[in-house]
Amino acid sequence: MINQSKLKKILNLLIQVLIFGVTYFFIYQQVFEKTDMPGLVKSFEDDLTKPGFTSRFLVIILLMLFNWGTEALKWKILISKVEKVGYLRSFQAVLTGVSISSFTPNRVGEYFGRVFILRHASHIEGILITILGSMGQLLITVLAGTLALLIFIPQYIPEAAYANGYVFYGLVAMVITLDLLLVGLFFNVSFLSTLKEKILQNGLKKLRKYFRVFAFYHNRELGMVILLSLMRYIIFSTQFWLLLRLFEVPIPFFDAQVLISLIFFIMAVIPTIALTELGIRGSVALYFFGMYLSHYHPVAECFNPGIFSASISLWMINLGIPALIGTIFVFRLQFFRKAS
Numbered sequence: 001m002i003n004q005s006k007l008k009k010i011l012n013l014l015i016q017v018l019i020f021g022v023t024y025f026f027i028y029q030q031v032f033e034k035t036d037m038p039g040l041v042k043s044f045e046d047d048l049t050k051p052g053f054t055s056r057f058l059v060i061i062l063l064m065l066f067n068w069g070t071e072a073l074k075w076k077i078l079i080s081k082v083e084k085v086g087y088l089r090s091f092q093a094v095l096t097g098v099s100i101s102s103f104t105p106n107r108v109g110e111y112f113g114r115v116f117i118l119r120h121a122s123h124i125e126g127i128l129i130t131i132l133g134s135m136g137q138l139l140i141t142v143l144a145g146t147l148a149l150l151i152f153i154p155q156y157i158p159e160a161a162y163a164n165g166y167v168f169y170g171l172v173a174m175v176i177t178l179d180l181l182l183v184g185l186f187f188n189v190s191f192l193s194t195l196k197e198k199i200l201q202n203g204l205k206k207l208r209k210y211f212r213v214f215a216f217y218h219n220r221e222l223g224m225v226i227l228l229s230l231m232r233y234i235i236f237s238t239q240f241w242l243l244l245r246l247f248e249v250p251i252p253f254f255d256a257q258v259l260i261s262l263i264f265f266i267m268a269v270i271p272t273i274a275l276t277e278l279g280i281r282g283s284v285a286l287y288f289f290g291m292y293l294s295h296y297h298p299v300a301e302c303f304n305p306g307i308f309s310a311s312i313s314l315w316m317i318n319l320g321i322p323a324l325i326g327t328i329f330v331f332r333l334q335f336f337r338k339a340s
Contacts, residue, residue: 008336026103067235074228081216083121092329093117099326116333124210136225145265148258190215247306259288285311
């Protein structure tokens with residue numbers, strides 16, 4: 001008869017193998033069934049002969065390492081309140097989270113993928129801390145996206161009735177108020193630990209003690225989270241622009257950043273699942289950049305294939321490749337242990 005310890009080891013291995021297989025399956029579906037991979041490969045082959053293409057593409061790959069390296073530093077700082085984690089192990093945890101998030105709605109698997117690399121700290125506390133880090137990243141995305149919206153409306157749809165006048169000024173006031181409110185809430189996140197008695201009742205009473213983690217962080221530490229989140233945002237928005245230039249989409253840096261901020265904002269606030277995310281991402285990018293091209297380049301092709309190539313490439317570089325690398329570390333996850 002199999003004892004409980006051996007059974008847990010077998011179940012742990014089965015979960016690891018399942019995550020490994022499902023990650024590869026979903027990435028295969030995204031890359032080979034949901035996109036025009038032959039067309040993308042041909043586009044790369046055509047562009048490889050152009051001067052500077054390879055060196056610029058390598059810069060974009062290098063920025064991917066800085067992107068996730070910054071996220072690893074942020075998680076290391078946050079998780080240190082409950083367990084000291086080295087930078088390399090933090091990096092492994094982040095990549096593992098990317099693997100699991102590849103097949104979960106809105107990539108929520110990222111919260112669970114990281115914490116099972118912890119050896120002593122409570123998994124629930126680890127999840128809440130990871131969510132706090134994601135809240136910082138989401139805050140930057142919302143701030144950039146809403147401010148970009150205020151630039152986008154009068155510049156790209158001036159004929160709309162609400163693009164000028166009191167309606168637009170009301171929208172500006174509402175956006176600024178909302179942004180300030182969100183910033184204030186983030187820097188006062190500790191209030192969640194004091195409201196746990198009202199938030200968690202009846203069957204959820206056991207979770208109350210875990211909400212204490214929100215009281216661990218002061219303004220200086222939360223400011224560091226925002227700074228690192230901003231650094232990540234600058235990195236992957238710059239990647240997007242470099243890819244657009246690489247695939248010869250004629251758009252200046254400032255205009256590109258306005259539209260990129262809107263694309264990231266929409267992708268952050270609408271619910272998506274792994275099976276449709278890449279298609280939605282490409283469609284949103286085509287819509288906004290197509291609007292720019294039709295506005296400033298009426299004789300150009302609005303649905304420039306370079307837009308879709310850049311969007312797909314960004315997904316592959318920033319999510320696809322890290323997810324595949326992260327599967328290496330899936331076999332270090334421990335799903336059954338007692339929290340210290």
